[in-house]
Amino acid sequence: MNVAKTDHARVATLFDAAREGDRAALDELVSLLTPLLWQVARDQGLDAEHAADVVQTTWLRLLGSFAEIRSPVALTGWLITVTKREAWRTGEKRQIERPLPELPERLSEASPAPEEGVLREDQRVRLWRAVDNLPERCRSLLRIVAFVHRPDYAEVGARLGMPRGSIGPTRGRCLARLREQLLANGEGDWL
Amino acid sequence: MTTVEPPGANEPLDELDFRLLAGVRELWEDADPMPATLVEQIRFAIRLEDVDLEVMRIRDLEQVAGARSAAEQGRLITFDSESLTIMVNVSPEAGSTIRLDGWLTPPAEHPIEVRTATGPLTTTSDAEGRFAVCGVPHGMVQVLVRTVGRSRTVSTPAIEL
Numbered sequence: 001m002n003v004a005k006t007d008h009a010r011v012a013t014l015f016d017a018a019r020e021g022d023r024a025a026l027d028e029l030v031s032l033l034t035p036l037l038w039q040v041a042r043d044q045g046l047d048a049e050h051a052a053d054v055v056q057t058t059w060l061r062l063l064g065s066f067a068e069i070r071s072p073v074a075l076t077g078w079l080i081t082v083t084k085r086e087a088w089r090t091g092e093k094r095q096i097e098r099p100l101p102e103l104p105e106r107l108s109e110a111s112p113a114p115e116e117g118v119l120r121e122d123q124r125v126r127l128w129r130a131v132d133n134l135p136e137r138c139r140s141l142l143r144i145v146a147f148v149h150r151p152d153y154a155e156v157g158a159r160l161g162m163p164r165g166s167i168g169p170t171r172g173r174c175l176a177r178l179r180e181q182l183l184a185n186g187e188g189d190w191l
Numbered sequence: 192m193t194t195v196e197p198p199g200a201n202e203p204l205d206e207l208d209f210r211l212l213a214g215v216r217e218l219w220e221d222a223d224p225m226p227a228t229l230v231e232q233i234r235f236a237i238r239l240e241d242v243d244l245e246v247m248r249i250r251d252l253e254q255v256a257g258a259r260s261a262a263e264q265g266r267l268i269t270f271d272s273e274s275l276t277i278m279v280n281v282s283p284e285a286g287s288t289i290r291l292d293g294w295l296t297p298p299a300e301h302p303i304e305v306r307t308a309t310g311p312l313t314t315t316s317d318a319e320g321r322f323a324v325c326g327v328p329h330g331m332v333q334v335l336v337r338t339v340g341r342s343r344t345v346s347t348p349a350i351e352l
Contacts, residue, residue, distance in 0.1 A: 035220070
């Protein structure tokens with residue numbers, strides 16, 4: 001089952017080429033992994049402008065560090081760690097208690113492409129409510145893990161400093177909590 | 192916080208889990224979308240021959256929020272790194288280009304390259320660390336200082352002017 005949009009096999013191919021100096025491969029890695037890093041930076045509480053700067057800085061730093069990075073999984077971990085560190089170094093005031101942003105109306109709803117998303121409208125609302133009910137650390141973990149491919153789960157959990165709630169070969173505490181909410185009260189219409 | 196593990200936490204991931212994660216991703220993409228230009232901006236910034244970079248951080252002195260593209264008013268941007276500070280004053284010119292007046296600290300004569308969407312513009316800072324570049328087109332701009340006597344090139348992030 002390969003629902004995640006970040007194709008790990010593709011990242012692995014690009015990783016080897018980019019390390020050898022292939023700039024087109026590096027450009028494609030930027031497209032594949034920047035959405036993840038954006039969420040990492042925003043989850044650190046930065047405003048949009050600082051988050052964009054931090055993500056860019058992370059990629060610039062990668063140019064000099066590529067030789068030290070041994071595998072595609074290590075690359076994901078390295079990028080997450082540097083993004084978090086750069087976010088911290090901005091010294092910006094960060095909101096500690098952050099309410100979940102309001103879920104916008106799906107823009108594509110009016111367009112003739114209802115198959116685009118994986119969720120129906122009622123599922124969106126229920127899933128977002130369930131995410132809102134999670135403890136903050138679980139919400140952060142799932143937010144980031146949702147943007148990586150399965151082979152990276154364990155590494156990502158470790159880099160986020162929460163191996164115990166993490167997802168790996170097993171579901172882990174956070175995802176189990178999310179499921180528990182959605183499957184309770186006979187609301188389990190997910191398959 | 193020690194709590195009892197929720198049911199199923201030790202079970203292997205199944206199809207529903209992957210669907211939920213894909214759903215969570217979709218919701219975050221809607222709720223907190225990445226700026227549309229971010230990937231292009233990063234690609235511009237990393238299209239460098241130098242890989243051994245000292246990357247500067249932006250420390251804005253004026254007009255912090257929402258003024259990133261307001262070169263019209265003239266503004267001062269400060270960049271910091273471990274070894275260097277650059278203050279850059281951005282001002283409009285006739286003919287819809289902009290002029291950059293820079294000041295390096297510590298002051299020294301170094302080759303300076305201003306990367307723009309239409310190609311690089313080069314100059315050299317004087318003994319007081321000052322430099323000026325005219326005719327810079329609006330759009331992505333990145334300043335590189337090829338510090339004399341050191342192997343590492345100092346680079347600002349690319350910013351939209």
